[in-house]
Amino acid sequence: MKKISILLMALILLISLLSGCSALSQKDNRANTFTILSASENKEIEPIIQQFAKANHINIQMDYKGSVDIMQALKKPSGYDAVWPANSMWITMGDTKHVVKLQKSIMTSPVVFGIRKSVAQKLGFVGKNVSIKDILKAIQTKKLTFAMTSATQSNSGASAYIGFLSALLGDPQTITSAQLQNPGLRDQMRTLLSGVDRSSGSSEWLKNLYLKGHYDAMVNYESVIISTNQELTKQGREPLYVVYPQDGLSIADSPLGYVDNGNASKEGQFKKLQNYLLSDKIQRELLKYGRRTGIGGTVTNASSKVFNPNWGIDTQRVLSPIHMPSADVIRSALDLYQTGLRKPSFTVYCLDFSGSMAGGGQDQVVKAMDLLLNQNKAKSSYLQASPQDITVVIPFSDHVKAEWSVDGNSEQQLMTLDNQIKNLDADGGTDIYSPVMDGIKKLSSVDLSKYSPAVILMTDGQSNTGRTFNDLKRTWQQAGKDIPVFSITFGDASDAQLNKISDLTNAAVFDGRTDLVAAFKKAKGYN
């Protein structure tokens, strides 16, 4: 009997010990995870990072964000171990706390226009030096439209936009705040940006969009154009021809910097990773991904299958970028883009206020919408409305509960809308299709050369009543316009249902389960 009791005790103690062990090792794992806050276009080369992680038994987690978000993240303690934006400018502007060190450029890629080759030929851009002014002319005469990331969310969009400004100002040595006030410049810039047929918050996603849809051109990194072309060729489709605008070029220098949180072993891991990425072997590997490596801006030993001259890729050309304006001017230029120059947004939010949203879910949606509608808050993420924007909110459950609309950026009207959302009750079942169809119908009558349209659907449940996907498909096809329906998932939302909508409408699904507010910000950044 005694023996049994001892054995039992031993067992209990062992079990508790073992469970303690596993808790301990889990904690150990988290401390062993090396997190990198990275620009989205590095997703393509993540296999190279993970190879290193595996060989060195380090758990590396890449967190992809736009460069502007990366800049903002650096301003406060973030818990990241390293930062890897597209351009060192964002570190300079964001690292006000001096936490970034050991910063080195890993590779470079110029921001270029990729234009469907037949279109480029028609425009006379093949084999010629092309200027921003030539491109502007093509846009004014409606011979060219292009997709570009939002200048206030992503480095490629910001770089291109500043390149446009510089060219339109007649190539000054640098852009000044005073020049930004020039009304003639603003008109020309609006015209140029009216040529944007689709926007996005991420350079990598823009490639996916291009592959899904039928677009003429996009502004992106040379490296992304290369990988897009590789895919297009595989599909037997026409490749993009690279145009290096000679008066508005910029180069992403892709700096990897260590974020010093005072952890010596992490610093050791960082140095190892950086040395690995800069080693000859990996630098050659990066060339295969269409990244320029090597020193002094010259690319040697590049494969012509990757840096394909038939695609207009020119490795011999001296890439001479414009000189970026000062940090203050960049900030005001971004504000100006957001509030006055970009193509206005026509955004329809369809917000799930069914019974299951009651409590926590509802609170988070209210918080997320407050961040977008309260202009003081929106401003800190460069998501504020412009005087031409139109914002529609359709709360729904198993039926459409209301439809509210604000034209422009009146702070008072947007606050009223914000309050209307705060006062909503969550009840009833879920029909995601009816509100989205209402949204599409609203957008179908809009002149898309004047507005950038989007439906942003947020839901936490399966659609189980009312309309169906086929109803929505019919409505979308009848509209006959490129109207994206972005979705944000929460709670028990059905990824299958939402992916179907996103595939149909060339949009994207954002995961709001871990951070709903961040997902709203991201979705809005695409419009």
Place this chain on the structure above:
Amino acid sequence: MRNKIIGIAILLLIIGGTFAFLVLNGKNNAKGPAPSKTVTVLKGYIGSEKEGLLSDPAIQNLLKNDFGVQLDYAKAGSIAMVEGSTKGQDFLFPSSQTALEIFKQKQPDAIAANRVEFNSPLVLYSWDTVTNALIKQGIVQERNGTDYVVDMPKLISMVNSGKKWADIGLPSLYGNVNIQSTDPTQSNSGNQFAGLLADILNNGQVVDDSTVQKVLPQIKTYFGKQGYQQTGSGDIFEQYLTTGVGAYPLIVGYENQLIEFAAQNPQKWQQVKSKMRILYPVPTVWSSHTFIALNDKAKVGLNALASTKIQNLAWTKHGFRSGDANVVNDTSKLPVSGIPSSIDQVIGVPKPSVMDTIINALKAH
């Protein structure tokens, strides 16, 4: 009962043993350096051009083993670091005595000791094609077939004239002839370049209180046209190297940066040495890397850096000339040619109060 006690004792042993195992195992996993004798950790700010030196394991080991000191640094611009908060810091390591003087004015009681540890002249970095074009313009000269000198007054007047690169035979370069530097209000190399520019605009006389107002408008115009500027001398050099002649035809840097790069990246140096050019401005200014101990504890760092062993490594691997003006550094020990053994034709940087006037005017811009 006794059996029970024995049982519990055995269990406790198991628990203890397992914990010991876990702890030891955890240590092995961390692969940290074995803790040796007591090491004094000093926290402080350094100019980015010294990051290569202070992150060099050879230097770190010397500091630790011979002097029992470890420098835990964060990067900051030399001017920014002396003007900002120094709370919690043991030392500052800016790149000039101007920074030291500014600090003396801001926090006169905060300095326990200071010493010029290293010197490096301000130079220009460029590329073969650009250098050749400037030779044709009579702005750059090859001296004794070994190194290149720049007639700074002539170069500055060409920049101010608004000439484009295309005008001097470089059509593939976009924009105006320009010398890119770091932000003079934050970083030392830019700051010293502003001082040099002021002297040159003052007809080669060191600017003082009576002449500074006269040259200020031109200095403001010059930097007003610079746009985005890096805040660290190490960062601009890094980008110059990576993106090359198209993006950075001509930049301001320290002499040590080229030597350090060549010593640390022998292979890359081979690839680029026929294209890279180091140009010695005439006149130029000295950058005096000054260690400021903020407490007595930090004096050990100050002495360690002045030791012969560190000074030798700092020269041959990182290109810093001695902080002791009597020491002549031996150029035959360097991995690069084209480095003169002594730097003459040096002009003084305007005194700190004058530099302060210049910095404040540029900040207000």
